[in-house]
Amino acid sequence: xxxxxxxxxxPLTHELEVLDEFGERRRIAIPAERSxxxxxxxxxxxxxxxxxxxxxxxxxxxxxxxxxxxxxxxxDSITVDWDVQTAAVKxxxxxxxxxxxxxxxIVTTGCGQGTVFGDLMSEIDSIVLPEASDPxxxxxxxxxxxxxxxxxxxxxxxxxxxxxxxxALFRQDEMLCFIxxxxxHNAIDTIAGWxxxxxxxxxxxxxxxxxxxxxxxxxxxxQMEVPIIVSRSxxxxxxxxxxxxxxxxxxxxxxxxxxxxxxxxxxxxxEPEPARQSREGSGS
Amino acid sequence: xxxxxxxxxxPLTHELEVLDEFGERRRIAIPAERSxxxxxxxxxxxxxxxxxxxxxxxxxxxxxxxxxxxxxxxxDSITVDWDVQTAAVKxxxxxxxxxxxxxxxIVTTGCGQGTVFGDLMSEIDSIVLPEASDPxxxxxxxxxxxxxxxxxxxxxxxxxxxxxxxxALFRQDEMLCFIxxxxxHNAIDTIAGWxxxxxxxxxxxxxxxxxxxxxxxxxxxxQMEVPIIVSRSxxxxxxxxxxxxxxxxxxxxxxxxxxxxxxxxxxxxxEPEPARQSREGSGS
Numbered sequence: 001x002x003x004x005x006x007x008x009x010x011p012l013t014h015e016l017e018v019l020d021e022f023g024e025r026r027r028i029a030i031p032a033e034r035s036x037x038x039x040x041x042x043x044x045x046x047x048x049x050x051x052x053x054x055x056x057x058x059x060x061x062x063x064x065x066x067x068x069x070x071x072x073x074x075x076d077s078i079t080v081d082w083d084v085q086t087a088a089v090k091x092x093x094x095x096x097x098x099x100x101x102x103x104x105x106i107v108t109t110g111c112g113q114g115t116v117f118g119d120l121m122s123e124i125d126s127i128v129l130p131e132a133s134d135p136x137x138x139x140x141x142x143x144x145x146x147x148x149x150x151x152x153x154x155x156x157x158x159x160x161x162x163x164x165x166x167x168a169l170f171r172q173d174e175m176l177c178f179i180x181x182x183x184x185h186n187a188i189d190t191i192a193g194w195x196x197x198x199x200x201x202x203x204x205x206x207x208x209x210x211x212x213x214x215x216x217x218x219x220x221x222x223q224m225e226v227p228i229i230v231s232r233s234x235x236x237x238x239x240x241x242x243x244x245x246x247x248x249x250x251x252x253x254x255x256x257x258x259x260x261x262x263x264x265x266x267x268x269x270x271e272p273e274p275a276r277q278s279r280e281g282s283g284s
Numbered sequence: 285x286x287x288x289x290x291x292x293x294x295p296l297t298h299e300l301e302v303l304d305e306f307g308e309r310r311r312i313a314i315p316a317e318r319s320x321x322x323x324x325x326x327x328x329x330x331x332x333x334x335x336x337x338x339x340x341x342x343x344x345x346x347x348x349x350x351x352x353x354x355x356x357x358x359x360d361s362i363t364v365d366w367d368v369q370t371a372a373v374k375x376x377x378x379x380x381x382x383x384x385x386x387x388x389x390i391v392t393t394g395c396g397q398g399t400v401f402g403d404l405m406s407e408i409d410s411i412v413l414p415e416a417s418d419p420x421x422x423x424x425x426x427x428x429x430x431x432x433x434x435x436x437x438x439x440x441x442x443x444x445x446x447x448x449x450x451x452a453l454f455r456q457d458e459m460l461c462f463i464x465x466x467x468x469h470n471a472i473d474t475i476a477g478w479x480x481x482x483x484x485x486x487x488x489x490x491x492x493x494x495x496x497x498x499x500x501x502x503x504x505x506x507q508m509e510v511p512i513i514v515s516r517s518x519x520x521x522x523x524x525x526x527x528x529x530x531x532x533x534x535x536x537x538x539x540x541x542x543x544x545x546x547x548x549x550x551x552x553x554x555e556p557e558p559a560r561q562s563r564e565g566s567g568s
Contacts, residue, residue, distance in 0.1 A: 014521040019545040021425070023556025028544070033499055033520035049499060049522070141305070163496050163518035182498060182520050212447050214466060215317055215333060234447035236317035236466050237298040238333070260312070261303040272307025 003072060003197070005056040008080035010034065012051055013161045029161040033182045036080070038062070040089045040098065051157065051164055051181045054190050055080040058181070059087045061193030065220055067123070068095055072196055124219055129203070129227040129247055132266040136204030137227045139172070139249065140269035145257055146173035147230065151208055152256070154178055158210075167191055168208040169200075169226075176200070184211030188220050195224060202226035213239040213250055213262070222246050228267060230254050235262050287356060287481070289340040292364035294318065296335055297445045313445040317466045320364070322346070324373045324382065335441065335448055335465045338474050339364040342465070343371045345477030349504055351407070352379055356480055408503055413487070413511040413531055416550040420488030421511045423456070423533065424553035429541055430457035431514065435492055436540070438462055442494075451475055452492040453484075453510075460484070468495030472504050479508060486510035497523040497534055497546070506530050512551060514538050519546050 013029040020026060037047045038059055045068075050058060056078045063069040069091070076090040130137035139147075147170050157180050158164050165184035169177045169191050177194050181187040188209065195202065202225035209217060213235035219242065221229050229243070230251040240262050243250045249264025261268055297313040304310060321331045322343055329352075334342060340362045347353040353375070360374040414421035423431075431454050441464050442448050449468035453461045453475050461478050465471040472493065479486065486509035493501060497519035503526065505513050513527070514535040524546050527534045533548025545552055 014524075016524060016546065019549055019552070019554065021541060021543055021557045022559070023554050030519050030521055030524060030546075033522035035522075161518075163520055182496075212466075234445075235314050236447055237314055238317035238319075240298075240300060240314060257305060259305055262300065262314075265303055268303070270303065270307050273305045275306070 003060075003075050004077035004079075005060075005197075006078070006080050008052075008055055008082050010052045010082045012053065012157050031157055031161045031164045031182060034082070035085050036087050037085060038087045038089065040068070041091055041094055042088075043098065045089075045098075048186060049182060050186050052082070053179055053181065054194075055082075055087060057179075057193035057197065058186055058190040059089060059193070060196060061189035061191065063089065064196050065189050065192050065223060068098065124222055124242070124246065127222050127225065127246060129222070129225060132247065132264070138267045138269060139206060139228050141271040143173045144230065144251065144254070144259065147175075147206065147208065148254055148256065148259075150175050156180055165209065165211045167210075169195065170206045170208060171204055172206070176205075184209055185216065185220070188217065192220070192224055206230060209233075212236065213243070213252055215239050215242055218242045218246070218248065218250070222248065228264070230259075287344075287359050288361035288363075289344075289481075290362070290364050292336075292339055292366050294336045294366045296337065296441050315441055315445045315448045315466060318366070319369050320371050321369060322371045322373065324352070325375055325378055326372075327382065329373075329382075332470060333466060334470050336366070337441075337463055337465065338478075339366075339371060341463075341477035341481065342470055342474040343373060343477070344480060345473035345475065347373065348480050349473050349476050349507060352382065408506055408526070408530065411506050411509065411530060413506070413509060416531065416548070422551045422553060423490060423512050425555040427457045428514065428535065428538070428543065431459075431490065431492065432538055432540065432543075434459050440464055449493065449495045451494075453479065454490045454492060455488060456490070460489075468493055469500065469504070471495075472501065476504070476508055490514060493517075496520065497527070497536055499523050499526055502526045502530070502532065502534070506532065512548070514543075 012032055014032055015027055015029050017025050017027050031051055033049055034052050035047050036050055036055055038045045059078050074091050076092050079088045158166055164180045164182055165187050166180045167187035168175050177191050179187045179190040205226045206228040207221050207226050208230045210232045212233040213231050215238040218239045228249045232255055234252045244263040249267035250262040251259045253260050296316055298316055299311055299313050301309050301311050315335055317333055318336050319331050320334050320339055322329045343362050358375050360376050363372045442450055448464045448466055449471055450464045451471035452459050461475050463471045463474040489510045490512040491505050491510050492514045494516045496517040497515050499522040502523045512533045516539055518536045528547040533551035534546040535543045537544050
């Protein structure tokens, strides 16, 4: 039984004329932002604000990460129509207790999607990530640098129009999937949809995000069993504490050959940069 | 009839030991992120993830911006207790139709709070901002620069710990209120609460935010009748289109003496920088 998905596409950027500090008018591009109202078996569920890169995968990942659908083959089809800005999800047997499942609302910290229906916190303690001794759940400093370089050279809407977050899924330094969205939670949900559709597991993977490592980002990563997260930005206290509790490895402020590792040192094969060591050796 | 508010406080940063690219362990600070579950007349409404700067004003502004409470004196008290991470709102007469008002859910783009209960979009077309010819609803380039300088020198959790968004309310170049939060929507809601409590109107004010100018930020600003928004970041297409429709003035990429004005040029008294003009004069 396979799921039927449309491949709805829409422009990702919009050109407009702006005025700058020199009094000059010039044309720039900004990212699209559009609403997508999700209906499940004709019942309105939620409206997502999105860039619109892969809306079917976004909806799929949203249903997955909100734990509204348990099995992929419960879904018959997802039909996105940008003309009316809707995503129609058809299930084979309906979703039991949809109202109850969506009753609790947590308004979260982060950029983007920003809402996790309740009970996720109680769920995460049941998550068991791969052992730190398992090579698949580790990262070396050289691999981290190659991963960061892959992000640096990646073509993106961010480069052309700014104001979007990027997320990527890596197996060591191999980029498997790269998604941008106006909200980073949409980006991570879209990757979750991509993984679910292809049966790709998270236990030997690393997440990269341009967004901050807030509680919700860490929870979503853990839900997908991805033990390592790399961010260009920093961590909040709750993001850090959750990651620590789950035995995840968090890197922040990561770009070029710079980073800090917040926790999960035991998953990290450090190969320290020589520069400061030699300065230390000289007693400075 | 005056509203009673606690003044609950909690640490805004957390110190931890990290590992850097040189293999060195060092101590840094990261911002707190804590959950605050809001109860209205003992009924659970929502859980906000917040830094915790001014939780009572956050709750007040949230109730205001979600249009759950119409008048300040409908509220008897807001009692925040960090030990149990709750905010108890007591109203004088209850909130009519609370269930109906919170039934529609829009999961928005931006950093932060990220949820606007429905019907806001239908509301914004009724908003009438001050005329562009009204001096109170205008900004000059020199005033914009002074505003940006005030933000630059402002002490902040961002400077000590990163990973938070800042919002400020200005009357021309006078900073009236500065709030940081892990989510920029919480920051703007807290400012809304501050304004509401003090009876401060928005029509002669300017909003500054470090966050992006997404649809939700523009809507929230318009709800508070603030006609000008300045952001360190950029705009999305929907943020731009809404601002244009409402006759607002949007500045993005604003720091030091740089900015772009996306729309609302008629509210802006440009005093163009000479540098490029003289280069143009020389024909380059």
